[in-house]
Amino acid sequence: MRRLNRVFLYDDGAARALKIEEIAKYLRKELIKVGVEVRGNPFAFYLLQDKVSDYARKIASIKIQDATKKWSSEQEPLYGEIEYEKKMILGKTRASGVLYDGLELQRLFFEVIPGRERSLQFVHIVFSNRLFATWDEHERRYHARVNLCGIPSIISTTGLVEAPAKPRGYYLLRQQYEMLGKDLLELKNSFKGAFIDYEDLRLTEVMKGYAMQSVFYSLVGDPFCQDKGCRLYNAHWQEELIFAQIESEYEFCQRHMSFLEELNEY
Amino acid sequence: MSTEKIEVKEDKTIKELVGEMSLSSAPILLELDGEIFYPDENYDRKIQAGNRLTVIPIIAGG
Amino acid sequence: MNKVTIRHPGERILDELGIPYKKVNQGLFVADGPHACSKLIASACDSGVKFANMTVFDDLVLREGGRVAGVVINWTPVSAMPREITCVDPVALESELVIDATGHDAQVVKKLEERGFIKTKGFGAMWVERSEDLIIEHTGEVHPGLIITGMAVATTYGLPRMGPTFGAMLLSGEVGAQIALEKLRGNAKIK
Numbered sequence: 001m002r003r004l005n006r007v008f009l010y011d012d013g014a015a016r017a018l019k020i021e022e023i024a025k026y027l028r029k030e031l032i033k034v035g036v037e038v039r040g041n042p043f044a045f046y047l048l049q050d051k052v053s054d055y056a057r058k059i060a061s062i063k064i065q066d067a068t069k070k071w072s073s074e075q076e077p078l079y080g081e082i083e084y085e086k087k088m089i090l091g092k093t094r095a096s097g098v099l100y101d102g103l104e105l106q107r108l109f110f111e112v113i114p115g116r117e118r119s120l121q122f123v124h125i126v127f128s129n130r131l132f133a134t135w136d137e138h139e140r141r142y143h144a145r146v147n148l149c150g151i152p153s154i155i156s157t158t159g160l161v162e163a164p165a166k167p168r169g170y171y172l173l174r175q176q177y178e179m180l181g182k183d184l185l186e187l188k189n190s191f192k193g194a195f196i197d198y199e200d201l202r203l204t205e206v207m208k209g210y211a212m213q214s215v216f217y218s219l220v221g222d223p224f225c226q227d228k229g230c231r232l233y234n235a236h237w238q239e240e241l242i243f244a245q246i247e248s249e250y251e252f253c254q255r256h257m258s259f260l261e262e263l264n265e266y
Numbered sequence: 267m268s269t270e271k272i273e274v275k276e277d278k279t280i281k282e283l284v285g286e287m288s289l290s291s292a293p294i295l296l297e298l299d300g301e302i303f304y305p306d307e308n309y310d311r312k313i314q315a316g317n318r319l320t321v322i323p324i325i326a327g328g
Numbered sequence: 329m330n331k332v333t334i335r336h337p338g339e340r341i342l343d344e345l346g347i348p349y350k351k352v353n354q355g356l357f358v359a360d361g362p363h364a365c366s367k368l369i370a371s372a373c374d375s376g377v378k379f380a381n382m383t384v385f386d387d388l389v390l391r392e393g394g395r396v397a398g399v400v401i402n403w404t405p406v407s408a409m410p411r412e413i414t415c416v417d418p419v420a421l422e423s424e425l426v427i428d429a430t431g432h433d434a435q436v437v438k439k440l441e442e443r444g445f446i447k448t449k450g451f452g453a454m455w456v457e458r459s460e461d462l463i464i465e466h467t468g469e470v471h472p473g474l475i476i477t478g479m480a481v482a483t484t485y486g487l488p489r490m491g492p493t494f495g496a497m498l499l500s501g502e503v504g505a506q507i508a509l510e511k512l513r514g515n516a517k518i519k
Binding site: 011063076078079080081083084087095096098099109158178181183184185186198 | 469
């Protein structure tokens with residue numbers, strides 16, 4: 001088990017319903033001897049003003065247009081796309097809906113973190129509303145993700161809504177609604193509570209678990225657990241996610257509780 | 267895949283190392299002497315026999 | 329298909345133009361299509377817009393560096409005439425700015441693409457919750473002299489569609505107009 005020095009939390013335009021300070025408070029309670037610091041916008045924290053355009057261009061160039069085509073470094077972004085990313089970097093908009101290559105996005109955040117802080121002893125967690133996906137070589141397509149553990153770890157509030165599958169009945173009904181031109185809000189209301197939605201009041205509680213996945217990634221090299229009741233369970237369905245993060249009778253399984261107890265005894 | 271520590275047996279480049287380990291297209295970071303970096307940005311970097319590297323896989327969830 | 333739906337905050341524009349509407353759900357409103365469209369056209373006319381009815385967009389007027397400086401139009405019936413007698417010269421209209429509000433077709437942007445100045449991405453799949461905000465945020469100048477609004481924005485940048493709802497179209501138009509005003513003021517054409 002690795003020693004952890006500090007946890008840093010960043011806000012890259014995450015959903016307004018997300019209370020990062022509450023997550024920080026939770027982490028301080030779980031990781032008694034590890035400092036937790038809230039740093040706000042990662043670009044505002046590290047990036048010099050004259051680099052904003054450069055990073056806006058880099059982020060605009062990692063957009064995924066077609067989920068069945070792997071991103072290529074030859075993609076040239078349009079002026080309007082770069083301007084949009086500038087607004088995102090400067091915190092002037094939180095309008096999300098663009099899909100990015102997750103590994104490239106993580107690499108851009110990595111570049112921004114100073115070298116002295118790039119270590120697994122520091123847990124960098126960026127909460128973002130950017131939707132990102134990773135390329136699956138076997139299926140030859142992108143898959144949207146909730147989180148990507150690395151340096152930094154990125155957790156997407158949009159990914160939390162879109163990546164884990166909703167109940168099967170929802171998709172069947174949605175197809176009918178789309179064919180009939182009916183409003184999807186009505187559909188969502190009939191499945192209310194069955195999945196985490198945008199600006200969901202349960203968002204912060206759920207994200208505590210994903211933050212701990214990033215912590216365990218640094219701590220033991222594996223962010224996940226097979227136990228469906230453990231906060232570290234890697235949910236692929238909304239139902240599983242809600243159970244692991246909210247409904248389960250326990251927060252962590254015995255094994256991961258032991259790790260935490262050992263960490264807090266250091 | 268989880269974090270793996272390796273000891274380099276002979277002098278080589280980063281490119282040769284990841285090739286031998288079949289990690290050329292795997293999403294990983296490498297750690298050497300406290301420095302963490304992307305292997306594909308350091309392909310020409312030379313490492314020596316006895317160097318201890320840590321292979322850090324990047325892991326996606328959801 | 330006599331009704332149009334508008335999501336919040338698009339109803340502000342309906343209020344400004346005096347277009348009657350009803351609330352269907354929290355954040356969702358409906359208006360009569362003909363009534364809404366006629367009020368929109370009337371308010372545009374009242375503001376000084378001149379409509380060139382029965383015309384088709386034919387081509388762009390380009391200046392140094394590929395700057396868009398106007399459009400070339402022709403009379404629609406010309407295309408219905410026998411080809412042998414369609415030698416009717418088009419008309420070039422020069423302007424400081426061109427605004428492409430041609431919807432999914434993004435005709436003006438596509439013409440620019442034909443000439444190799446830009447590459448459009450083609451609009452994405454439907455994503456009702458996210459698309460409207462993205463359209464508004466991407467509205468603006470895509471090429472010197474060319475502002476894009478509405479669904480032309482989606483086609484240009486490969487943004488998702490939102491289905492049959494129109495709030496973002498109104499708001500995007502407003503943003504496009506504000507950007508046009510700023511540019512014209514910057515060029516000292518309007519005080």
